[in-house]
Amino acid sequence: MRSQPLRVAVTRDEPSDGALSDALRRAGLEPIGCAVLCEAPAPEPERLARAARELGRYDWLVVASVRAIVALSAARDGEPWPAGPRTAAVGARTAAALIAHGAATPLLAPREGAQPLITALREADDWTQRRVLLPRAREGSHELGIALRNFGARVEEVVAYCTVERAADEILAAWNSASADAVVVASPSAARSLVRAVGPDTLRRLDSVVAIGSTTAMALVSLGVQAVVPPRADFESVAELLSERTPSTRRTDQP
Secondary structure, eight states, X not given: OEEOOOEEEEOSSOOTTSHHHHHHHHTTOEEEEOOSEEEEEOSOHHHHHHHHHTGXXXXXXXXXXXXXXXXXXXXXXXXXXXXXXXXXXXXXXXXXXXXXXXXXXXXXXXXXXXXXXXXXXHTTSOOTTOEEEEEEETXXXXXXXXXXXXXXXXXXXXXXXXXXEOOHHHHHHHHHHHOOSEEEEOSHHHHHHHHHHHOHHHHHTSSEEEESSHHHHHHHHHTTOOOBOOSSSSHHHHHHHHHHHSOSOOEESOO
């Protein structure tokens, strides 16, 4: 007999050293890739290209993902990053990507996530009539844009990329290979794709189904699956929650 860590299916489309997988690994868990969505190009490339070319005319660039930065930089077609605008990022990896692409030191909140960043941004400037570029996923949340407009900023949200559902048979094959004890679901669209592919009964048999955010949890409930929600919408909180819900010793019959 030997002990083994909780196997956690990661439904985000991220590499094995992605942000969520790294957080789970640090908590003593075993992340297993089981992406249910994959990235697709921006649906309006001309609009993204215009925003990218005019990046220096904005007062702020606020980003919520590394993918948005990569897409924005690619749309600049080799042009160097301008001296302005000021930048802000939802987490350390996103900030590092900004710096790698030529931005100045970004504003970071003490904790990852949109809400902590909104709090930090509130005191970072007099937002009246500030021009803000907010590149995001087509399916991404609007909370940063709404908050900045409430502060008085002129916000342009541009879709930098979108996500599409993987084929159900591909999701099912990845799921069966994962042999997961728990799963993390990061969006309502991921919830729908996963349940459609593997069925609600499969998820109900798991030790834990974790939803990042109440909206995702409600989507799962509407599909017949109960989920737990971490106290904060960041990956460290997800990992802490799963670690706390894991029995101190899990065993396998292998010698």
